[in-house]
Amino acid sequence: xxxxxxxxxxxxxxxxxxxxxxxxxYVPLSGSPSGRWSRDLSARLTTxxxxxxxxxxLRLNDIVQGDHIVLEGVEEREASALAAALRRAVDATNxxxxxxxxxxxxxxxxxxxxAIAQRIGADGRVDVPLGS
Numbered sequence: 001x002x003x004x005x006x007x008x009x010x011x012x013x014x015x016x017x018x019x020x021x022x023x024x025x026y027v028p029l030s031g032s033p034s035g036r037w038s039r040d041l042s043a044r045l046t047t048x049x050x051x052x053x054x055x056x057x058l059r060l061n062d063i064v065q066g067d068h069i070v071l072e073g074v075e076e077r078e079a080s081a082l083a084a085a086l087r088r089a090v091d092a093t094n095x096x097x098x099x100x101x102x103x104x105x106x107x108x109x110x111x112x113x114x115a116i117a118q119r120i121g122a123d124g125r126v127d128v129p130l131g132s
Contacts, residue, residue, distance in 0.1 A: 021057040027069040038064035048085035
């Protein structure tokens with residue numbers, strides 16, 4: 001199944017702690033993306049920003065947090081260029097994820113993963129030894 005997310009409203013910013021450069025931006029998304037979509041977006045945004053002058057303080061690892069893109073170290077002079085790059089990266093990520101609509105390559109069947117999860121009790125203790 002294809003995965004698609006969009007930016008749903010304006011970003012909000014907050015100052016970073018003293019000694020840091022730029023601001024932290026929260027960009028709301030239409031949902032909570034998968035890890036694959038998130039990594040793809042991060043890689044595509046990195047490519048979009050390569051060679052820009054004021055992105056040295058920008059943190060691009062793990063930028064998707066829940067249903068937000070979180071960018072730290074955004075400098076005012078690069079804000080408009082970053083906005084355009086982010087839109088292009090989101091669009092390219094959506095296009096790539098539509099192209100890869102087949103199920104992800106997983107290390108085990110879903111029912112096996114669920115069976116392992118069932119062995120963990122509600123209090124976090126293992127109900128049955130994992131080695132059995």
